[in-house]
Amino acid sequence: MKPTTGSLAMGLGVLLLLTAHASVAQQTLTIATASTAGVYHVAGKAICRVIDLPCEAEPSDGSSANLHALREGNIDMALAQSDLHxxxxxxSEGFRxxxxxxxxxxxxxxxxEPFTLVVSRDSGIQGLDDLVQRSVNIGNPGSGQRGTMLRLMDAxxxxxxxxxxxxxxxxxQQSxxxxxxxxxxxxYTVGHPNASVAQAIRLCNAALVDVQGEAIDALIQVYPFFSHAVIPGGLYGEEQPAVQTFGVRATLVASAQTDPDVVYRLVAGVFDNFTRFKASHPAFDTLTSASMIRDGLTAPLHEGALRYYREQGWMDEQPGVSEELSGQAMPDEVMPEEPAAIDRE
Incomplete structure (x- = not known):
């Protein structure tokens, strides 16, 4: 008995569906990270471990290089600092x-990646205002901490x-x-725990100091890549309290051309295995789903990620903050004396 035209069409449709599914399943996802010694590479490897796709965390020259490579279509996804994002x-800035x-x-x-103020206990510095008329290292030109410090000084x-x-x-050299x-x-603008900060605290009778107040709140209001941050207590000894500060965030980005099903499966893998993912590094201890889908995101959400967030009831059908901010220019009235588009990872 010869197959009918309808059965042939159905069979072809099933074959195409299976082929498409196999293509997604067999695709090796490449996530550009940064130096193998940094937290970004740890994050990339942690993501790869919890998703159901062949995945590779690829070392790179850092956020700026990652963003250029993503734009040129050379990589699938990348990690980048929220300011460079x-x-x-x-x-703007280095991408002008x-x-x-x-x-x-x-x-x-x-x-x-909190803005971290480390002081000598003998100095008597208890807060931000106590820095006036003190000897302060603001970082070398072009460094991440200097760029953030210049914005803070301006504020x-x-x-x-x-x-x-x-x-x-x-x-x-600063410690x-x-x-x-x-x-x-x-x-220092850096993820924690950090060896240089640990050295200063352990060997130099140094302490971490809160960086908060109206000036910090104003910075976060003006610059969408800044957010409040906490350096957890106990990272540098039992007596070290939690420190309130602010900073940039590491972000995972993709291109609009990145397969939505791949992005969906990656996001589902991370959040469906959230406890396992967070255990990959101490810097992930304070992560929450609420902050991860909101803080530091200035490009629109990828449709694959948005699909998962809506399924979880984390986001409604209206555009979120991350969609509204894309395309805004950097405010001229609070520009620092030199560009701050610098890699820290």
Whole structure:
């Protein structure tokens, strides 16, 4: 008996469906991370471990390189700092020559990279206002901590003359100078725990200080890539309390062309195995689904991620904050003295 035209069409449809499913299942997802020594690479590997797709966390030169590679279609997904994520989406700062990346899509954010104020206990510095007329290391030109410190100084109405001495030391030298008493305080924008901060606290009688107040609230209001952050207590010894501060976040991004089913399955893998994922690194301890789908995201959400979030009841059918912010220009009135589009990972 010869097959009918209808049965042939049905069989062909089933074959195409199975072929498409197999294509998704066999595809190797590449997530660009950063240095193998950083938290970004740990995050990429942790994501790959909890999803049901062949997946590879690929080392890279960091956030800026990742965002350019994603725009050019050379990678599937990438990790990027929330400030650089913003600059790429809006075509500002270091991405000004390339224009806004209208194809950039947010998936979720990850750990905070808090602005960390480390002070000598002998200095008597208890808070942000106590930095006036002290010797402070604001970071070398082009560094992440310097870029954030310049924005903070602008928000507080400070200039270099507000301090007794301003040092421009790179991150790998500042804890030594704190130990030697050559500076009273150092700032660092970094994920925790961090070896340099641990060294200063363990060997130099240093302490972490809260960075909060109206100026910080104003910064977070103006810059969507900043958010409140907490450095958990006990990371640097039993007596170290939790520290209230602010900072950027690590974010996972994709292109609008990235397969929505792949993005959906990745997001489902992470949130359906959330406890296992968070156990991958201490920096993930404070992650919540609510913060991950909101904080630090300035490109529109990818349709695959949005589908999962709506299924979970985490997001309604209306555009979210992340969709509304894309395309906004950086406010001119609070620009720092030099660009802050810098990789920290």
């Amino acid at each position: 913003y600059y790429a989406a809006t075509g 020559d390339h224009g806004s990346d209208d194809s950039l899509r947010s998936v979720f954010s990850l750990h905070s 507080r109405g400070w200039s270099r003359s507000s301090f007794r001495m301003v040092n421009d030391l790179p991150a790998d 030594i100078e704190l130990c030697h008493g050559n500076i009273d305080a150092m700032v």
